[in-house]
Amino acid sequence: MITLADLRALQPLREYTDAELEMLLGAATERALRPGQVVCRQGDLGRSCYLLVQGSLEVRRESGLGNQVVSTMRPGSLVGQIALVDRWPRGATVRALQDGVMLELTRDVFERLLAACSPLALRFQHQLAITGIRHYRDALRRLAAAPREAPNLDERPSRDSLVGVLSVVQASSTEWGLSVEELDAVEFVAQELPRGPKR
Amino acid sequence: MSTFVEHRERLRRVPLLSKLGDRDLDTVRACLRWKTLDPGQVLFREREAGDTMVLVTEGSLVVSVLHTDGTEVELAQAGVGQLLGEMACLDPSPRSATVMALEPTVVAELSRDALTAMRSAAPALASLFIGEVIRVVTQRLRELEAKVDQELQTPTEEPPPKAVPGSAASKGTSSATGPAPALAATPRAGFLGWIDRLRGAG
Known part of the structure; x- marks a missing residue:
C-alpha cells in the first residue's frame, strides 16, 4: 500500500x-x-x-x-x-x-x-x-x-547497418519461431537495433 | 484617459482577463510591467537567460528556433491575448526560442517573483495565469507534434504497421512477388524493405 x-x-x-x-x-x-x-x-x-x-x-x-x-x-x-x-x-x-x-x-x-x-x-x-x-x-x-530532409529510400544501406540488422533478425526469428515473411510485420527502429529488438 | 485606466482597458481586451472586475484587474496590473517594441526588435533571444512571461496586448510577434544545421525555423506567430515566455518563467532555464516583434507591439510582462507573490496574495489570479500556461503549453506540444508528423512524413513510405508477430496477414505481403528491384516505385517497408535493398545491392 x-x-x-x-x-x-x-x-x-x-x-x-x-x-x-x-x-x-x-x-x-x-x-x-x-x-x-x-x-x-x-x-x-x-x-x-x-x-x-x-x-x-x-x-x-x-x-x-x-x-x-x-x-x-x-x-x-x-x-x-x-x-x-x-x-x-x-x-x-x-x-x-x-x-x-x-x-x-x-x-x-x-x-x-x-x-x-x-x-x-x-x-x-x-x-x-x-x-x-x-x-x-x-x-x-x-x-x-531531426533531419531536415526525408531519408532517401533509394540509398543502399551500409554494410555495417545490415550486419547489425541481420544478426538481430537471426536471433529474434529463432527466439520467436518466425519466418522471414512474418518478420515483415515486426516494427524495426534503426536506432534501437544495437540494443536488441523491442516487443 | 489616464494611463491607469488605459492599462486596465488594455488588459481587459485580453480574453484571459476579460471576465475580471476592476479590483482584480488592478491587482494584476500592479504585478505587470509594460514594454513597447519596434518592428524587428527582439523580446527574447534563444539560449539567453530570462524569468518573465508576457501577455501580448497590441501588435504581433514571431517565434523561431535555430536548427542544428544553422537555419532558422519559424514555430509560430503570436498576436493580441497570447502568452509568451512562460516556460523560462515557471521552470528556470534559458529561453527555448527567439521572439521578435513583426510590427509596433505592446506586451505586459510578469516576472517569476511577481507570480510567486501573486500565488500567496491573490491565489485565484495566480491560478488563472498558471492554468493558462498549462493550456498554452499543452496546445503548443500538440501543434509541435503535428508539425513533426507533417514535415517528416516520407511520402513514399507508409507509417510502420503496429502489428505484432502472428498478425502478418493484415499487411500487403501479397504485393511482394519475388525480389523487388532496388529502385521499386513503392519500396516495401519493414524488414522486407531492407532485404529488397540488400538484394538490389548484390
Missing part, C-alpha cells in the same frame, strides 16, 4: 505539505504495475492521469520520426495528464518497464484540482505546468535534431 512516507520521498512532491499529500492520497486510487503493462495507448481517449510512485515507465510515440522512445518516467512523474487537459486522444503509448505502483487520478478529481485555487490545487497546477513545459522542451529538442 502507498503510504504518506512513499509520497514524501518523491522529489517532485517536496513542496507539498503532509496534509496536502494525505488529501492527494485520499482522492486517488492505487494501481499496481507489471513489466510490459500498458498504462495508456496512443490514440485512445483519456479518462485518468497517473502519478508514478514506484518503478519506471517508457513513453513511446509513433510519428513522422518513426516509433521513438520519447522519455522514461521515474517515480514522482505525472503521466497521461495531457489528454485530460485538452481532451484530445493520447499522444503516446506508456508501458511499465518493471514492477511498480502508481496513483490514479480520475478526470473528475483532476478537473477539480485544476479549477480550485487552494494551496494543494496551486501546487498541483504548478507541477502540471512544469511537466508540460518539460515535455514541450523535449519535443523541441527532437525536432531540432
Whole structure:
C-alpha cells in the first residue's frame, strides 16, 4: 500500500505539505504495475492521469520520426495528464518497464484540482505546468535534431547497418519461431537495433 | 484617459482577463510591467537567460528556433491575448526560442517573483495565469507534434504497421512477388524493405 512516507520521498512532491499529500492520497486510487503493462495507448481517449510512485515507465510515440522512445518516467512523474487537459486522444503509448505502483487520478478529481485555487490545487497546477513545459522542451529538442530532409529510400544501406540488422533478425526469428515473411510485420527502429529488438 | 485606466482597458481586451472586475484587474496590473517594441526588435533571444512571461496586448510577434544545421525555423506567430515566455518563467532555464516583434507591439510582462507573490496574495489570479500556461503549453506540444508528423512524413513510405508477430496477414505481403528491384516505385517497408535493398545491392 502507498503510504504518506512513499509520497514524501518523491522529489517532485517536496513542496507539498503532509496534509496536502494525505488529501492527494485520499482522492486517488492505487494501481499496481507489471513489466510490459500498458498504462495508456496512443490514440485512445483519456479518462485518468497517473502519478508514478514506484518503478519506471517508457513513453513511446509513433510519428513522422518513426516509433521513438520519447522519455522514461521515474517515480514522482505525472503521466497521461495531457489528454485530460485538452481532451484530445493520447499522444503516446506508456508501458511499465518493471514492477511498480502508481496513483490514479480520475478526470473528475483532476478537473477539480485544476479549477480550485487552494494551496494543494496551486501546487498541483504548478507541477502540471512544469511537466508540460518539460515535455514541450523535449519535443523541441527532437525536432531540432531531426533531419531536415526525408531519408532517401533509394540509398543502399551500409554494410555495417545490415550486419547489425541481420544478426538481430537471426536471433529474434529463432527466439520467436518466425519466418522471414512474418518478420515483415515486426516494427524495426534503426536506432534501437544495437540494443536488441523491442516487443 | 489616464494611463491607469488605459492599462486596465488594455488588459481587459485580453480574453484571459476579460471576465475580471476592476479590483482584480488592478491587482494584476500592479504585478505587470509594460514594454513597447519596434518592428524587428527582439523580446527574447534563444539560449539567453530570462524569468518573465508576457501577455501580448497590441501588435504581433514571431517565434523561431535555430536548427542544428544553422537555419532558422519559424514555430509560430503570436498576436493580441497570447502568452509568451512562460516556460523560462515557471521552470528556470534559458529561453527555448527567439521572439521578435513583426510590427509596433505592446506586451505586459510578469516576472517569476511577481507570480510567486501573486500565488500567496491573490491565489485565484495566480491560478488563472498558471492554468493558462498549462493550456498554452499543452496546445503548443500538440501543434509541435503535428508539425513533426507533417514535415517528416516520407511520402513514399507508409507509417510502420503496429502489428505484432502472428498478425502478418493484415499487411500487403501479397504485393511482394519475388525480389523487388532496388529502385521499386513503392519500396516495401519493414524488414522486407531492407532485404529488397540488400538484394538490389548484390
